[in-house]
Amino acid sequence: MSELLPPQPVRTRRQHGAVRIEDVARAAGVSAITVSRALNKPDSVAEETRKLVWAAVDELGYIPNRLAGGLASSRTRTVAVVIPTITNSIFADKIQGMSDVFGAADYQLILANSGYSLGREADLVAALLAQRPSAIVLTGVTHEERAARMLGRAGVPVVETWNLRPSPIDMLVGFSNAEAAFAMVAHLHHCGYRRIGFVSAPVADNDRAADRLAGYRRAVAEFDLADRPGLAREAHFTLANGAAAFREILSAHPDVEAIFFANDVLAAGGALEARRRGMRIPADIGIAGFDDVDLAQEFVPALTTVRIPRYEIGATAARMILARLDDPETDAPPVADLGFEVVQRQSTRPAPSP
């Protein structure tokens, strides 16, 4: 008997209860496109209509579906961000910078951690591009070729951050890690240090760490500083690892005069270890860090370090992206070198008076 009935309409796939633009339109007595305009380009709609629409939106509790909007308009107001790890506070500061600027412009951040792996980064680029973000922000300037290829093809604005390179994929915001490390060693040399140890972050898949190490090595060569095996080591950023590296360098080279740590967390760990051993800073040994996090300034003794524009890297990247999205033809320079600053504090002895 069923074959006698007319074909049943396909059962709707709509989720129960979800208010759509059509519902708002009906309630306001206008068309769907007018609701869309009242919400997205309020000026293009008569004031009276706008009020009607807004009232209906409020009453129905309408929350637009940005998937549908993004699909139709190819603009998602979403920005994808890849960082090595969220637990390193320097990246948290950068995220905060982006969050502040993008939050004010009604953009959402999609965040992903690569765990300091370029392979994982490339996988994430694919997963993130699938969300069709309005832009994508990477950490560092080295990437797998397939990542660069996907990015190029996708035609999405890309910002590389935290270092410099001659030919970025697209835009770039950072500072020279190599110059910064070189500058700190030059400063220590100027202050009379000659046997300077270095604790690097792991350089695998990490161009910032590799460049800092290169800067240290170049300075060692240029100033003819002590260059002995074991004076430079590698440690992942934790206080405990900084302490361990301090111990190792000191046992291999008891006459080391200062240790330059590739980040402040390692440096603080080293300084705490010195304290546990009853060594005085800087009388018995000099300690220098990198990043100028809060702890460096408040530590006793306050740490000599390199100040880097953590928050500003994020904020500037966000501003560049907004400028580009606002006007794709803009000729604003796509590269910002935000610089760095060597900060002399109490954990190393001061420069000789002239």
Place this chain on the structure above:
Amino acid sequence: MSELLPPQPVRTRRQHGAVRIEDVARAAGVSAITVSRALNKPDSVAEETRKLVWAAVDELGYIPNRLAGGLASSRTRTVAVVIPTITNSIFADKIQGMSDVFGAADYQLILANSGYSLGREADLVAALLAQRPSAIVLTGVTHEERAARMLGRAGVPVVETWNLRPSPIDMLVGFSNAEAAFAMVAHLHHCGYRRIGFVSAPVADNDRAADRLAGYRRAVAEFDLADRPGLAREAHFTLANGAAAFREILSAHPDVEAIFFANDVLAAGGALEARRRGMRIPADIGIAGFDDVDLAQEFVPALTTVRIPRYEIGATAARMILARLDDPETDAPPVADLGFEVVQRQSTRPAPSP
């Protein structure tokens, strides 16, 4: 003359160069739906077909459009997370926990900062729901009523975190901040302290801070401890503010025996200030913190504190969400009290031997 021509087809809105499922289908000699199946449910497709499709995907560099997929299927594999601020490392640890679990399941995180404002939180809930996330994770258990209303209506799984409450919106993962603070004061009392200061985080729009303060107050009353104006103060989590609060309490109450700080950053700031003044810890004054961040353990002297399951809160929330999405009818308990632990270290004097 133009009226004689047939109507021109509407110019397509497609983005140039974007590879679509249709292109892959053509290259593989199958239909679009088969490509979709090969990608999303590989088992439902013949092995040979699957290989054909995957080869075409590789060759064309196809990256699926998840906006379209999400719109069609109402499943976005996206989870929205609201935290007060990313610059507080305790939340970074929670994000890492979520990122690890969700990353393995191919879910993306959409992150937003409320800046410790419940009004901003409610705005963010609206903005985030517009992305139609598969679930949403909030920090804290107090929210504006409109936020709770939107969440209820949206029918999205919700996890509140970082505290307990009798009737969560939906699911909950946390620990009792009130009990934890009470336990620390009880511990200090047991160790012989009677005049205990407290440095609270700002309690406005922050139920975790408010509960810790309440726990302190309840213990003060219960153990009949010194309760004088100015023994408890409020400070936002920075080392400098911890130092300032330390100074203020000490100048108002020179006879204070110990200060309990509502987080380790404040506590370390207080301890560093004690050091600058040449005070010995714990001989001259006891210092206790909260959170058990890395610094607490490595600090010299190591800080007595309350260990809380920061990473596990994130990981557990993620697992709960995946379980729910996997089986909406699951009767897995929607509430997890992950507990806390008072950790006695060197910054307070030990309990009397029995």
Place this chain on the structure above:
DNA sequence: GTGAAAGCGCTAACAC
């Protein structure tokens, strides 16, 4: 195991 047709909810394009 595979395919055709019909939407998902919104906005671009064009008309008036």
Place this chain on the structure above:
DNA sequence: GTGTTAGCGCTTTCAC
């Protein structure tokens, strides 16, 4: 200033 129409690119539903 407002409306109509036709997609955006995918997946659901149903048929074979």
